[in-house]
Structures are given as C-alpha cells and as structure tokens.
Amino acid sequence: MSKQSAVILVLAFLATLAMGVGGGYWYATRWEPKVAGPTSETSAKAPLFYRHPMNPEITSPVPAKDEMGMDYVPVYQDTEATDQAPAGMVKIDPVIVQNIGVRTASAERRTLTRMIRAVGRVDYDEGFLARLHPKTEGWVEKLFVDKTGAKVQKDEQLLSLYSPQLVATQQEYLLALRNLETLKASPYPDIQRGAEELVQSTRERLQLLDVPEHQIRELEQTEKIYKNLHIHSPFHGVVVNIGVREGQYVTPQTELYTLADLCQVWVYVDIYEYELPWVKVGDKAEMRVVAVPGRVFHGTVAYIYPYLEEQTRTARLRLEFDNSDLALKPEMFANVTIHASRQVEAVVVPEAAIVRSGAREQVFVVRGPGEFEPREVKVGISAEGFTEILAGLETGEKVVTSSQFLIDSESKLREATAKMKEPQLGAINAEKQEEDAGKHEQGITPKESPAKDNHTSPIHSGH
Structure with a gap:
C-alpha cells in the first residue's frame, strides 16, 4: 500500500468517528423519555x-x-371534585359514553292508562243455578226429562213423585173445604172463622210442600185426590245433572235435578298483583274464544275477590257476559282484554331508566356532558313502558335509559372510594393547619414559605 492510500484510510476513519460522536451527542440532547420527570x-x-x-x-x-x-x-386527591358534588357522581369521557351506548330520555308529564290481558275460564252464573230437592219423602213414579244436557222451559214438568204425606194433606184440605161449606151458615162467628182458618192453613201446607198451583185448583174443582206430585222447572235452562231414576225412593236430602240458565255466564280471570291498582268494578272487558272465531264478546268486571291465590300469587276477577245465543259454554278457555278505566296524570320516565338495587330505586340524572348523578326516587305504577315518579325527579330532567348498570358500578366504586378518602383528607387538612400555624408563629406567611423540593424520578437520578 502506498503512502497516499494510508493517509486516505486514516482520514476516512477520523471522519466516521466524528460523525458518530456528533450524532450521539445530538440524539442524547434531543431525545427525552416521556416517562421522565413529574410532568x-x-x-x-x-x-x-x-x-x-x-x-x-x-x-x-x-x-x-x-x-x-x-x-x-x-x-x-381529586382536585376537580368539589364539596357540592353528590356522592357517587360519575364523570366519563364523552367518547367512552358514545362507545358504551349510553342513551337518555327526559322526564315528562303524561296520562297513563292500561290494558290488561289474561286468560279466562267460562263458568256458570251461580245466580242462575238451581238444585231441586223434594220437600217430603216418596218414590219417583215418572221421569219426564231423563237426559243430562236437555233443554227445559220454565214450568215444564220434570218428574212425578208419589208421597203418602201429600196424599194425606190433600185429604185434609178436601175435608176442610167441606167443613167450611157446612159451617158457612153457622150463627156463631167463631165457628165460621175457625173453619176458614183451617182451610187456609191446609192450603198453605200444600204450597209449602211444593204442590203446583194448578194442581191445588184442580183439587178444589174436582175434589179428586192426586196420587203423584209434579216437580216443575223454575226457569229456562239446561239440565246439568240428574240425581234420581224412576222407582227410586227419595228424601229431602236427595238432589233430583241441577239446572242452569246459560243466558248469562261468568268468566274467571287471574291477574298479577301489580295490575290490581288499575282494575275496578265496572271496567269494560272484551273476550275471544277459539270456538267462535272472529267474534268479540263484551262484558264487565263484576267482582274483585278480596284475596290472592296461594299457589300462583294472583288475584281473581269475576266478569259477566251476555250469552243469549248460548255460544259460550262453561269450561271454555278465552283470551280476555280488560280496558282499565283508571287514568293517572303523573311525571314519568321509561321503565328501563329505573335501577332497582335492594330496597331502593334510583335513576342516573345527566348533569352535563359525561356527568351522571345517581338519585334515589320514589316510584308508583307502571304502564305503557313508563313508570310513575312520585318524588325525586322533576319534569324535563334527563335520565339514562341504557348502560346504566355500567355507570352504576362506577358510581358505587366512586362512592366507596370517597368514603375511604374522608379520614385521609381529614388527616391531611389537620396536618396542613398545624403547619400553617407554625409558620405564622415564625412570621412566615403561606405565600412566603419555601417551596418543597420535588422528588426526582429514578429515571433522571443519573443525569
């Protein structure tokens, strides 16, 4: 390698070293960790x-x-919190409020009404039921109506009954009539009056034994004793039960027939406890049955029973319906709609806004963007998706109707934390008061007191 090449390599190495040192210095002076220092x-x-x-x-x-x-x-310590803020006040970022799907609604004044729907059961009207018993002992001679379910008319003959007591009473009545005829011209008024009283008492005895009026008149006209007594139907209706057969011996304890007039029927309906405040006697009702499709029957609430069913915890209502065409039959099931006449003018909120926790009900009132205040309220009746507010809320205030259980959890956490802060804050305030008192004794005002040294973060301790 030549001398010129060696010089070039040395110069290149020095230039690279200088660039590295310069870059490291610039990087060290410009970069600062985000976690450094009490920023x-x-x-x-x-x-x-x-x-x-x-x-x-x-x-x-x-x-x-x-x-x-x-x-x-x-x-x-929350520096933003004030003493006026209610316990459990929740502050949530508006973006988070939108993300968790918080919806609100305003408390408003409206008239509440209600329609109650229930399943009913058709039954006999007890006021149109008749159970026939003989007034004397005897034997059934003839059954004129011998089939259950048969229709009968008023005063129609049902059976004939032979009774020795009736035969003896008829004989006594005829003797009394003859005696009166004989003593009619007696010069003694007491004897004549006694004969008349005997006729009257004997005739009343026949009536008390249910002898028909027409048989008594025939007895008076023909003076012929009838062996059999006729039992008649007291009204138009149907035979529900036949308790005897021909030739059977009967006593006053024997039930001969059970008759029912179906021109009017009762319908029993069971409703829940919370629906009771809406219903009263006289409310209108509509009924539909599967056996008569497309037809609506109209009736009224006749009676509200003063007790609840033990097993179902429901209250029973009795409704009355006209059944002149006999379309309704006992033991039918029916769908009943009761139009409650009661109307309530009240401040209401959606039912979903009520948070029920233990023995209290509360709502979350919107105090500002992302600020929610838990407030205990007193609730009344509910209808049409709304709940009446008796106390604790005014018209126009906004309440949370969705995601309030998330807000409730945060509120309870804030409230518990605030309660635990109270003794800590009390101790801090007491310590601060003692410190200020000491400074005043030394002639130093709080503004003149020397600032406390900030503790340096461990990350910066080496710089």
Missing part, C-alpha cells in the same frame, strides 16, 4: 392510600400486592 400533576402528588385492585374496601397506607401478585392501585 403530570398526578405523578407530582403523593397518593392518599392504595386500594385493592379487585376490592376497593381493602386499602393500605403503603404500596402492596394482592394474593395474585397484582399491585394495589394508588388513590389521589
């Missing part, structure tokens, strides 16, 4: 205490780790 206000402040990362009720005055090795979270 943020939070890092410059000492934490009040440290809380458990999973359970905020567990705290420590010094840094610590939980059972899984996670560091306790430092808790700083």
Whole structure:
C-alpha cells in the first residue's frame, strides 16, 4: 500500500468517528423519555392510600400486592371534585359514553292508562243455578226429562213423585173445604172463622210442600185426590245433572235435578298483583274464544275477590257476559282484554331508566356532558313502558335509559372510594393547619414559605 492510500484510510476513519460522536451527542440532547420527570400533576402528588385492585374496601397506607401478585392501585386527591358534588357522581369521557351506548330520555308529564290481558275460564252464573230437592219423602213414579244436557222451559214438568204425606194433606184440605161449606151458615162467628182458618192453613201446607198451583185448583174443582206430585222447572235452562231414576225412593236430602240458565255466564280471570291498582268494578272487558272465531264478546268486571291465590300469587276477577245465543259454554278457555278505566296524570320516565338495587330505586340524572348523578326516587305504577315518579325527579330532567348498570358500578366504586378518602383528607387538612400555624408563629406567611423540593424520578437520578 502506498503512502497516499494510508493517509486516505486514516482520514476516512477520523471522519466516521466524528460523525458518530456528533450524532450521539445530538440524539442524547434531543431525545427525552416521556416517562421522565413529574410532568403530570398526578405523578407530582403523593397518593392518599392504595386500594385493592379487585376490592376497593381493602386499602393500605403503603404500596402492596394482592394474593395474585397484582399491585394495589394508588388513590389521589381529586382536585376537580368539589364539596357540592353528590356522592357517587360519575364523570366519563364523552367518547367512552358514545362507545358504551349510553342513551337518555327526559322526564315528562303524561296520562297513563292500561290494558290488561289474561286468560279466562267460562263458568256458570251461580245466580242462575238451581238444585231441586223434594220437600217430603216418596218414590219417583215418572221421569219426564231423563237426559243430562236437555233443554227445559220454565214450568215444564220434570218428574212425578208419589208421597203418602201429600196424599194425606190433600185429604185434609178436601175435608176442610167441606167443613167450611157446612159451617158457612153457622150463627156463631167463631165457628165460621175457625173453619176458614183451617182451610187456609191446609192450603198453605200444600204450597209449602211444593204442590203446583194448578194442581191445588184442580183439587178444589174436582175434589179428586192426586196420587203423584209434579216437580216443575223454575226457569229456562239446561239440565246439568240428574240425581234420581224412576222407582227410586227419595228424601229431602236427595238432589233430583241441577239446572242452569246459560243466558248469562261468568268468566274467571287471574291477574298479577301489580295490575290490581288499575282494575275496578265496572271496567269494560272484551273476550275471544277459539270456538267462535272472529267474534268479540263484551262484558264487565263484576267482582274483585278480596284475596290472592296461594299457589300462583294472583288475584281473581269475576266478569259477566251476555250469552243469549248460548255460544259460550262453561269450561271454555278465552283470551280476555280488560280496558282499565283508571287514568293517572303523573311525571314519568321509561321503565328501563329505573335501577332497582335492594330496597331502593334510583335513576342516573345527566348533569352535563359525561356527568351522571345517581338519585334515589320514589316510584308508583307502571304502564305503557313508563313508570310513575312520585318524588325525586322533576319534569324535563334527563335520565339514562341504557348502560346504566355500567355507570352504576362506577358510581358505587366512586362512592366507596370517597368514603375511604374522608379520614385521609381529614388527616391531611389537620396536618396542613398545624403547619400553617407554625409558620405564622415564625412570621412566615403561606405565600412566603419555601417551596418543597420535588422528588426526582429514578429515571433522571443519573443525569
């Protein structure tokens, strides 16, 4: 290698070395780690205490780790918080509010009404049921109506009954009539009056034994004793049950027939407890049954039973429906809609806005962009997707209707943290007051006090 080439190599090496040193100096002077120094206000402040990362009720005055090795979270004094802010106040970045899908609605005043839908069961009207029993002992001679379900008319003969007591009473009535005819011309008024009273009492005895009026008149006209007594239907209806057959011996305890008039029916409906405040006697009802498609039956609420069903925890209503054409049959199932007549004028919010936790109900009121205040309210009835607010909220205030459970969790965490801060802040304030008092004794005002030395971050300790 020539002497000229050696000089060129030395010069190139020196130039490269100079460039490296210059670049390193520029990089060292220009670059600064983002974590260096107490650049943020939070890092410059000492934490009040440290809380458990999973359970905020567990705290420590010094840094610590939980059972899984996670560091306790430092808790700083919130300089933005004021004494006027309510406990549990939540502040969330507006971007996060949008990301978690927070929706709001305004409290408004409106009239609440309700339609109650339930399943009903058709049954007999108990006021149009008749159970026929004989008033005396005897034997069934003839059944004129012998089929269950048969239709009968009012005063139609159902059966004939032979009773020795009825035969004897008829004989006594005829004797009383003859005796009255004989003593009618008696000069003694007491004897004549006694004969009349005997006729009257004997006739009443026949009536009390359910002897039909036409048979009594025939007995008076023909003076012929009838062997059999006729039992008649008391109204138009159908035979629900036949309790005897021909030749059977009966007593007053024997049920001869069960008759029902189906021109009007009852419908039983069970509703839930929270629907009871809406219903009252006289409310209109509509009913539809599968057996009569396309037809709507109209009725009314006739009675609200004063107790709840033990098994289902529901209240029973009795509705009345006209059934002149006998389209409705007992034991049918029906879909019933009750149009509650009660109307409530109230301040309401959507039902979804109510957060029910334990024995209280609360809503989250929007105080500003990203600011939500938990507020306990007193609720009333609910209808049409809205809930009545009796106390705690005014018309026009905005409440959260979605994602409020996420906000509720954050609110409870803030409230618990605030409660734990109180003793710490009290101690800090007491310490500050003692320090200020000492400075006043030395003639130094708080503004003249020397600034505390900032603790240097370990990253900068070597610079």
